[in-house]
Amino acid sequence: MFNKVQRDLLKKHVGPFLFCFFVLMFLLLMQFLMLHVDKLVGKGLPFFVVVELILSNLAYMVVLAAPMATLVSTLIAFGKFSEWNELTAVRAAGVNPIKLVMPVLAISAIVFVSTAYFSNYILPEANHKARSLFIDIRMAKPGFDLEENTFYEGIEGYTFLVRQLDADSDTLRDLTIFQEPVQDRYRAYIRAETGQLVSDDEQTLTLYLNNGSIMRHIPGERRGNETVEITEFNRYRLSFDLSDLAFSRTNPDSRSRTGRTMSGEAMLAVVDSIQQEVHREFNNFTERTNQQEAIPYAVDRTSGMYRRATQTRTDSIPAFESSYEALNLIDHPLNQISTLNLASNSLSRYRADVESFRSNIDWRILRIAEFWVEIHKKVSIPFACMLFVLIGAPIGMLTRNGNIGVAALISAVILTIYFIAIIQGEKLADRGVISPFMGMWGINIVYLIIGSFLMLHVCTAFRITNLFQSND
Template sequence: MKLIFNKLQRDVLRRHIGPFVFCFLTVMFLLLMQFLMLHIDKLVGKGLPLGIIIELIITNLAYMVVLAAPMATLVACLMAFGKFSELNELTAMRAAGVNPFHVIKPVLISAFFLCIFLGWFSNYVLPDANQRARSLFIDIRTKKPGFDLKPNEFYDGIEGYIFLVKNINNETDSLYNVTLIQKPDSDKNRKEAVIKADRGYLESSADGQLLTLYLFDGSTLRNLTRTSSYDPVTEETHFDRYRISFDLSDLSFSRSNPDQRTRNDRTMSAEAMLAVVDSLRIERESHIEESFNQDNSFTPPADTTEITRQTYQLQVSSNRTGVADTVDKVKSEYLAVNLMKNRKNQLGLAEMAISDLRKYKSNVENLKTNVSWRDSRISRYLVEVHKKFSIPFACLIFVLIGAPIGMFTKKGNIGYAALFGTGFLTFYWISLIQGEKMADRLFITPFWAMWFSNIILGIIGTYLVVRLCTSFKISNLWKKSDS
C-alpha cells in the first residue's frame, strides 16, 4: 500500500506541472502585454538600441514573476485535483482507506518551497531589478527623440536648427524642397540664416554620431550685423552644392549608474526598509520629546514699563479708539490682569498672552505635521515589508483553497479553473490594493493591509480541507447543542 501511495503522490505532483507552467506563462504574457501598452509611447520614436529595450523588459519581468506564481499555483491546483476527482480516483482512494490529505500534503510541501523561493526573490532580487528598471526609465525619459524627418512637418530635434521638407523618397532617401532654418549661436560663430534647396540627401557616419546633409541648387539668406534695430542687413548667396554636418551625440542614449540613484520603498530590501523605519521612529520620538521639554508657560513681567514698551503699537491703537492713559483699569476674572495698574497695561498683557498662545499653537501644528509625515512614511515602508512575504505566502493559501474546491467540483478543465480562480484572485488582489491605500492613509495597520486576504482565505481553505478529509461540518456544532 505504501508503494501505491507514493506513486499516487508523484502522479498528483506531475499533474500540477503542466497547468502550472501553462498558467504561469499565460499570466506572464498578459502582464508583459499590459506593461508594453502602458509604456510603448516612451520607447517608440527615440531610436533606442534593441539591447536597452530587452534589458528594460527583463528587469520588469521580476515583479511579474512574483505576481504570476501564486496565480499559477491556484489554477494548477484547481485543474489537477479537479481532474483527480473527475476520474473517480478520489473515490477509489477513499475506498482504499487513504485520507485525501495525504495527496494534498506533497503539493503543500512544494508550495512551501515555492513560497521560500519567492520570499527570497522578492527581498533580494526584485529590489535590484526595480532599481535598474527605474534608472533605465529615467534615462529613457531624459533622452531626446531620434532624428526623424517627416514630409511637411517641422523638425527641431537638433539644437539650433529647424528642418522642413516637402517630399521624401524613402527608397532613395532623397529630399525635395528642403528648408533649413539656422539659429544664431555666438559660441559656435554661427549666424542666423535660412537655407533653401531644390533637393538633397542625408548621410550618416558609421558610428551614427555625425549626420551630413547634402543640398543641391539652392540659396542661403543670412542676417548680418544690424546697423539699427529696424535696419537689418541681409546677404543672399546661391549654390550648386552645399554641405552641412550635425552632431548627433546629444541624441544618443547614455546610461547612468543605478547604484548612484537614491532608492525608494520598492527598490529596497526588507532589512534596509526596517533600518529606515527605525530611524524615522527615533526622529519622531525626538521631535515629540523636544516639544514637550519646551517651556510653554507664560509669566507676566513684574515691571509694567516693559509691557508698555512691548505694546507701543497697541497704545497708539488704543488712543485712536479713545482709550486714554488715565482710564481706570477694568476688572477681570484673571488674576494677572488685575495686577496691572491701568487698562493700557492690561491690554498689553492680554496681547502678549495671545501672542504666546499663537506661537504655542503653531508649534503644536508643526509637531503634528512632522509626526504625521513620519508615520505615513513608516506605514509605507512597513506595507512593502509585509508585501514581500504576504504575496509568496499566498502560494500555500491557494493550495488550501484550490485542492478541496477542485475535488468538490470534480471538474478538471481550464474553464472551471479559470472561473473559480478569477473569483478568488479578484478578491485577493482587490484586498491587497485597497489595503495598501488604506494603510498609506493610516486608516489601518500595514499588517492587516497585507495579511487580511491571506487570513480570510486561509480560514476558508482550512475549513474546506478539514471538511474534505473528515466528516466535520459546521452544522454539527448547533445540532449537537440542540440535542
C-alpha cells in the same frame, strides 16, 4: 516519503503548474511590452539593451506568476482526482483527504520560501537595474523626426516648425527655427522658404536653408539695451551635434534606491533611522515650546495684584473688565493690552511650530508606512502559494472537474478579488488609512479563513450550517 497516491497527485500538479507558469509569464510580458513599447521605439537603442530591460522586468513577473500558477494547477489536479472517482476510492479506504493535501501543501511551502527569498534579494536588484535603464532610456531623446505644423524640440537649443514636408526630396518648406542663446550664439529667429537635411554621419546633421532671413537679438552693455540685427540670405548652413541623442548607460549604483529596489533588511534600517528622526523632531518641538517667554509682570505683595515690572505710572485709569480671569488680575489697561498682544504673538508662533511639527511628523510617518508596505508585500504575495493550495484543493474536490477551462474561470475570480484587495490595501496603507499589515495581509487572512472552512467541509463532517442549528 510519500505513498503512491500522494506521488501520483504531485505528478498531476507538475504539468499544469509549468504550463500555467509560462503562459502567465508570456501574458505578463506582452502586457509589459504593450505598456512600454512607445518608450522603446524610436530611441535607437541597442538590441542587447532592450533584451536586458525585458529580462530585468521578468523578475516581478515571476513573483506574480508563481502563486497564480499554483492555484490553477491545484484546481486542475484535485479536480481530476475527484472527477476520476479516485477521491471516492480513497475515502472508502478510510484515508482522510487531508493526507492528500499535506504533500502538496509541503511543496507549496518550499515554493513560498523560495519565492520570498527571490522577492527579498533578487527582485530589488532587478527592479533597481530596470529603473536605472528606464531613466537612461527616458533621457535618450528621440531621433530627428520632423512633422508638419508641429513644434519639434528634439535638438537642444533649437525649436523647429515646418509647414510642409516633401518626403521624396527631403525638402522642408516654410521653415522657422527658434535658436536659444548660449555662450557662442545669440537668440535668433530664422525663417527660410526651403531647406534640405543632409546627414554626413550619425553624430552630425547639416541643414541647408534657402532664401530666408535671420533676426538676432544682441544684448547691450547695459541691462535692457538690446540690438536687433536682421540679415537676409540666399543660402545658409546650420550644423547640429547629434551626440546627445544617442543612448548612454549610467552605473545603477550611482542612483538612489526606493522601497521596491531595497531588501527587507535595508528598509528596516531606513525605517529605524526615520523613527529616530521622529524622536528628534518631537524632542526639538518640546524644547522649543517649553521655552516660554517670561511675562514682565510682578506680584504686588500688599495688594496681591499683577503689575508690569517696568510700569512706573500710578494714574488711576481703571482696568477693563474682561471675561478672562487672568486679565482681571492686572490693574492697568495698558498692561492688559500688552498682555493680550504678547499672548496673541505667542499663540501665533506656537501655531506655526505645531503646523510645522505636524507636517514633518506626518511626512515621516507616511514614509515609514510605505516602507512597511513593501516589507510585508515581499512575504504576503509569496505566501499566497500556500494559501491557494488551501483554497484550490477543496474547491477542486467539490467541483469534480479537472478541465483547464473551469479551473481558469474559478482562478480568474479568486485572483481578481485577491489582487484588487492587494492593490487597494497598498493604497490605503500608503495613505495611513489602515495599517501596512492589514493592507498587505487582510485578504490573506480572509482567504485563510475561507480555505480552513472549505478544508473542514471536505475532510470532516463539519458543515457551516451546523453552526446555526439549535441543539434541541
